[in-house]
């Protein structure tokens with residue numbers, strides 16, 4: 001239902017700061033105002049344009065004007081265009097000065113949704129429902145559950161992917177990392193501000209005034225005067241004194257302490273290695289199950305990413321590494337860590353506990369910017385719809401939070417407790433879907449791809465991704481790309497074209513992985529030896545699935561590291577009519 005077939009917005013011209021007065025904008029409401037988005041053109045005969053650049057042939061088919069027609073900007077646009085115009089006019093008559101804010105979006109969602117699977121959602125029924133509601137990536141948090149329960153989830157997601165025609169779900173294994181957690185309690189305990197409470201490294205303690213912690217060096221790492229935070233600040237404790245096995249605290253902000261809660265010391269990272277013994281065991285479990293991504297907790301430097309990548313290479317495992325930026329120590333190394341990885345997660349929970357909370361939005365923006373400039377995936381995580389763990393509707397601030405992440409250009413937004421143990425997991429996904437979609441519809445489309453100047457960095461494919469984006473933005477078309485490794489689809493996603501990137505691949509692993517990337521609709525298809533036949537099959541399939549319409553144009557790109565049906569040094573962009 002909510003598979004991603006993102007197309008451009010027709011409202012964005014009204015949102016532009018250059019939109020001018022209400023009068024000017026009212027002019028924009030007339031059908032010709034769609035010019036910048038829905039361009040008049042004429043039915044086509046095709047003529048071939050060939051540009052030779054060194055050994056590279058840029059092949060394009062161009063239209064020749066014959067009679068007026070409107071380029072469809074999404075499969076739904078044509079029939080709805082008049083309706084939309086009338087709606088905008090009505091709003092305008094009501095004196096609304098921000099018509100674009102009230103018009104319904106015509107785009108489908110590009111920003112992907114990561115759902116943490118837990119007790120509320122680890123059944124076949126719920127995984128199917130989450131997938132239909134819009135989940136793109138299923139995340140398993142190895143801090144909870146065991147291999148048997150995670151195995152069940154992996155098997156269910158794979159079963160869903162097998163039977164689903166045009167929607168696949170990526171699998172992400174999130175390592176526990178060197179996190180410090182309180183131990184199990186027979187039942188939650190209520191702690192009042194001002195009372196004494198003790199954390200001990202002795203195992204198996206869980207009383208009303210003392211609980212175990214899982215990390216033996218805890219006593220060495222903390223000092224009197226440190227502030228301990230539970231679950232990123234839901235409760236806090238001031239360290240008063242310590243013995244050789246216990247840390248005595250005063251409760252500052254009280255509340256209900258439950259089992260296995262996450263502990264941070266404000267301003268300090270634990271001295272444990274980023275990948276613990278348990279993590280290596282879980283990583284091996286991920287290799288055996290061929291997961292798509294690792295989300296590696298508490299990465300502090302690039303070395304740990306290299307270490308993991310070397311291990312994966314030695315096992316011949318093609319699993320991408322997403323670094324979780326959540327540790328105070330990671331901040332000075334952001335560039336090298338992200339360079340070494342395949343993407344990053346802004347893990348705001350721990351980030352806001354190890355660093356002052358007011359730094360979190362600034363770091364979020366910065367991490368997204370760095371990832372975008374390097375063409376790496378970026379996920380914004382934690383508390384996005386926290387109130388929906390217990391309530392059926394979100395707070396307005398949560399809605400704004402999703403909108404900000406979408407505007408900043410995240411590949412994906414993530415749900416944690418909302419889907420893992422919340423009361424309304426499906427509603428949470430639907431809210432995320434709707435808010436992302438609505439926000440994307442206000443992002444100006446058809447503009448220059450980002451990073452102009454870097455476009456020609458170091459590979460011919462980058463130039464082609466850049467120009468294919470320009471071409472599809474100008475013409476208002478989707479992009480069709482054929483990829484064996486996923487590289488070219490990821491590169492295109494990096495340029496954030498206005499239209500959907502239909503990424504055809506003959507490898508199911510690649511199809512599954514591409515589900516994380518902004519704007520990419522991954523499709524599995526066997527490639528034939530004949531390029532032309534494969535293109536025809538691909539366009540036929542898109543048409544059959546209702547993703548493009550007969551007569552619609554698409555920009556077709558043939559480039560990348562591994563040539564498919566082309567000579568080593570030739571790359572093509574062409575515009576084709578379905």
Ligand SMILES: Nc1ncnc2c1ncn2[C@@H]1O[C@H](COP(=O)(O)OP(=O)(O)O)[C@@H](O)[C@H]1O
Nearest residue numbers: 116117118119141143144145262416417420421
């Ligand atoms: N596999 C699981 N089994 C049981 N509970 C889980 C599981 N995954 C997540 N949860 C629950 O959902 C909560 C939120 O998930 P998440 O944010 O991933 O965990 P945490 O904040 O504890 O690192 C967890 O604290 C835990 O209570």
Ligand SMILES: C=C(OP(=O)(O)O)C(=O)O
Nearest residue numbers: 326347348349350381382
């Ligand atoms: C995503 C986060 O990590 P985890 O849920 O694994 O604690 C976070 O700290 O924000």
